[in-house]
Amino acid sequence: MTKNIYKQIIAMGGGGFSMEPENPLLDRYILGLSKKEIPKICFVPTASGDSDKYIVRFYSAFVQQLCKPSHLSLFNPPTNDLRSFVLEQDIIYVGGGNTKNLIALWKEWGLDHILREAWESGIILCGLSAGSICWFEQAVTDSIPKQMTVLQCLGFLKGSNCPHYDGEQERRPSYHRLLSQGLISEGYAADDGVGLHFIQDKLEKIVSSRLHAKAYRLEKIGETVKETLLEPTYLGKI
Known part of the structure; x- marks a missing residue:
């Protein structure tokens, strides 16, 4: 029986x-979200040019959590078998930076195909900024x-995405x-502080680490843009 x-x-x-x-x-x-007691979480800092400081910040944060952290550098690969390395993980966490460079490098290394295989096998994909928009x-x-x-991304999820909607003043008018x-x-x-949680290819939940942060659905109706507020579930205590 197929699980x-x-x-x-x-x-x-x-x-x-x-x-x-x-x-x-x-x-x-x-x-x-992982079913594992101590999930393996792998940070992919490609968009930052594999910034050493960014990698250190990842380990500093996640050694304090119940997990097994690692990272995948394309400038200094941990192995010649990237597929096996990625498919051993439970969570792939993609950092921010230059998404155009991220897409180009992933395609050059075949990591785009490996990550799709990981996603389809149940490995959780996540990330912020570049690590958010890359999946759409x-x-x-x-x-x-x-x-x-506008950047053409990987297309795991349908439609488009815009991060930092309240954090950078050019984001909202540019998207519109x-x-x-x-x-x-x-x-x-x-x-900033909002996570869009997709299961299969549907938005199932919206969560937030900031009390007043929001998400939005943007649609084109005729010549106008309709922006619908989507209220997240705040993850902290009120």
């Missing part, structure tokens, strides 16, 4: 250990300096403009 495999992605607008080092609510939520078909990105543009001009597909935006 039911849950494909899960948690796309964070911002937050987690790198933006909220004193607030582990989102990171603990992600760890709690399209995204609003600042990968090119001084402008917000690109959608109204038909340059990007309909999708979701998330404030």
Whole structure:
């Protein structure tokens, strides 16, 4: 009898250990999704150019949690068998940075195909900023300096995504403009501290590490853009 495999992605607008080092609510939520008592969580810092400081911050945060942390560098690979390394993990956590470079490097190394296989086998995928938008078909990105543009991403999830919706003032008007001009597909935006939890390819839950942070559904109706507020479940105590 074939067991039911849950494909899960948690796309964070911002937050987690790198933006909220004193607030582990989102990171603990992600760890709690694993069925393992001590889940193996692998950080992928490609978008930051495998920043040493970013990697250290990851380990500093996750050694305090009940898990087994590791990281995957493409500039200094841990093995010549990336597929086996990735498929041994329980959670893949992708960091922020330049998404355009992330997509290019992943495709060059075949990591895009490996991560799809991981997702389809039940390994949890998550990340913030670049690590959020990479999973969608399209995204609003600042990968090119001084402008917000549309980026074609991996397409594990349908539609588009925009992170840092409340944290960077150009995000909301840029998403509205690109959608109204038909340059990007309909999708979701998330404030810093908000996680969009997809099971299979459906948005099943929205969680937040910040009391007043929100998520949004953006649709094009005629020539106008409709923005619908999506209220998250706050993970802390009120």
